[in-house]
Amino acid sequence: AMITLRQLLDHAAEQGYAVPAFNINNMEQGLAVMQAAQATESPVILQASRGARAYANDAVLAGLIAGFARAFPDIPVCMHLDHGNGLPTCATAIQNGFTSVMMDGSLMADGTTPADYAYNRDITARVVEMAHACGVSVEGELGVLGSLETGMGDQEDGHGATEKLSHDQLLTDPAEAERFVAETGVDALAVAMGTSHGAYKFTRKPDGDILAMQVIEDIHRRLPNTHLVMHGSSSVPEDLQQIINSYGGDIKPTWGVPVEEIQRGIKSGVRKVNIDTDNRLAMTAAIRRTLTTNPAEFDPRKYLKPAMELMSEVCKQRFEAFGTAGQA
Ligand code: G3H
Numbered sequence: 001a002m003i004t005l006r007q008l009l010d011h012a013a014e015q016g017y018a019v020p021a022f023n024i025n026n027m028e029q030g031l032a033v034m035q036a037a038q039a040t041e042s043p044v045i046l047q048a049s050r051g052a053r054a055y056a057n058d059a060v061l062a063g064l065i066a067g068f069a070r071a072f073p074d075i076p077v078c079m080h081l082d083h084g085n086g087l088p089t090c091a092t093a094i095q096n097g098f099t100s101v102m103m104d105g106s107l108m109a110d111g112t113t114p115a116d117y118a119y120n121r122d123i124t125a126r127v128v129e130m131a132h133a134c135g136v137s138v139e140g141e142l143g144v145l146g147s148l149e150t151g152m153g154d155q156e157d158g159h160g161a162t163e164k165l166s167h168d169q170l171l172t173d174p175a176e177a178e179r180f181v182a183e184t185g186v187d188a189l190a191v192a193m194g195t196s197h198g199a200y201k202f203t204r205k206p207d208g209d210i211l212a213m214q215v216i217e218d219i220h221r222r223l224p225n226t227h228l229v230m231h232g233s234s235s236v237p238e239d240l241q242q243i244i245n246s247y248g249g250d251i252k253p254t255w256g257v258p259v260e261e262i263q264r265g266i267k268s269g270v271r272k273v274n275i276d277t278d279n280r281l282a283m284t285a286a287i288r289r290t291l292t293t294n295p296a297e298f299d300p301r302k303y304l305k306p307a308m309e310l311m312s313e314v315c316k317q318r319f320e321a322f323g324t325a326g327q328a
């Protein structure tokens with residue numbers, strides 16, 4: 001059954017768990033998440049970026065979601081727009097059956113220029129007004145994602161700022177967060193504390209200097225009833241990097257967000273954890289291995305099935321680690 005982000009995260013807060021939000025672009029990624037949810041009895045957040053909507057077509061995505069809800073009737077499904085950049089994108093997502101939208105006003109609509117507070121507040125408040133009138137939840141974002149090691153704004157996959165940012169811009173200010181939630185009425189708040197999108201987050205295993213989990217604890221102290229969201233939260237597992245590299249890939253040495261740091265966040269109000277890169281790595285690792293091991297194979301199902309299976313394993317591990325398992 002379909003469920004809003006607010007309904008799902010209110011339950012998560014009551015029970016003290018978080019829900020991983022997995023990005024999907026196609027049937028295989030959606031099925032991998034749903035099969036993992038079924039196996040672990042977990043509620044799910046499926047999220048589609050603007051890029052995913054352009055890739056898959058809104059009508060096709062809407063049909064897929066309806067199909068997942070029918071095929072897995074016991075699993076609560078929240079369909080969320082990831083990184084909406086304005087009112088029209090959020091409105092068309094709602095028209096296509098999304099039960100939750102993100103208005104990311106931390107950047108201007110170009111997706112690269114850091115926005116000022118007033119812009120972010122005004123656009124987010126307008127989206128909240130529209131979405132709530134339709135029974136849809138809203139996630140906002142305050143602070144710019146990016147690396148505390150380099151000072152560079154999020155630069156992965158061509159989205160995000162590429163200019164050098166100050167430490168202050170890369171960390172959500174707790175006092176400002178309190179004001180932002182009061183002035184916009186968002187259902188969930190994404191915060192910045194040193195993570196970035198993609199595989200290249202940290203050049204070493206992160207410590208408190210480059211992954212500032214204490215910021216989340218400070219925000220939670222001021223906003224104990226606000227559902228917090230961590231973006232850029234793939235763990236970039238070394239074993240997946242190794243499979244890719246041993247079957248012809250070229251992933252440079254890199255570190256992601258350790259699962260135990262996310263678990264620390266869950267103790268301080270983190271209720272939604274965005275994960276895309278880990279699933280991309282899993283599917284790519286399985287496809288590279290299958291095609292290299294069976295060079296005569298050309299039936300897509302022969303490599304997409306192992307890809308779904310390895311992605312499903314990653315999803316199951318996150319459902320277990322975040323306490324989502326058993327909550328459906
Ligand atoms: O926001 C980041 C997600 O990983 C989605 O990426 O915009 O390439 O679909 P995308």
Ligand code: 13P
Pocket residue numbers: 023082083196197198199230231232233234235274275276277278
């Ligand atoms: P990763 O690139 O770490 O998987 O982050 C995904 C994300 O934040 C989507 O909004």
Ligand code: NA
Pocket residue numbers: 047081082083102139274
């Ligand atoms: Na999001």
Ligand code: ZN
Pocket residue numbers: 083197231232274
């Ligand atoms: Zn994100």
